[in-house]
Amino acid sequence: MASCDIQELIDDGKCYFALNAGEQEVVKLALLCRILQTLDPLATCNIQDLLDDGKCFFGLSSGAQEVTELQLLCDISAAISGALPLSGAGDPNVLGVVGTQVGQTYFNTLSDATYHWNGTLWV
Secondary structure, three states: OOOOOHHHHHHHOHHHOOOOHHHHHHHHHHHHHHHHHHHOOOOOOOHHHHHHHOHHHOOOOHHHHHHHHHHHHHHHHHHHHHHOOEEEOOOHHHHOOOOOOOOOEEEEOOOOEEEEEOOOOEO
16 A cells, blocks of 8 residues: 655655756656546646646745645545555455445456445445
8 A cells, every 4th residue: 555654755756866856846747647647548737727727826835835745645645546456366245355445346366256345345
């Protein structure tokens, strides 16, 4: 599962230290666009639309914007990892597997059956 442990994030991000601040921002924007398009293949990253949507953040100091960005990225990471498909050898209801998101899938490797989490049980 994704972690927002500060030391882990610093260790994982060391390869980006060689980039200057402008390059880091461009890479961040490209990665965020890729994440969006992975979640929604029809999504576009129209710059004007993004600027219009982000107007409410213009009043924040740069420090507050950076902290808000980090928290949003941690929230996105947790939400994505919590919604990933699960799998196991047997019926998830019998095994006691609990889903984290309504609509999450579970694949039974023994029977090739796919289940969907409805918030209470796998159907």
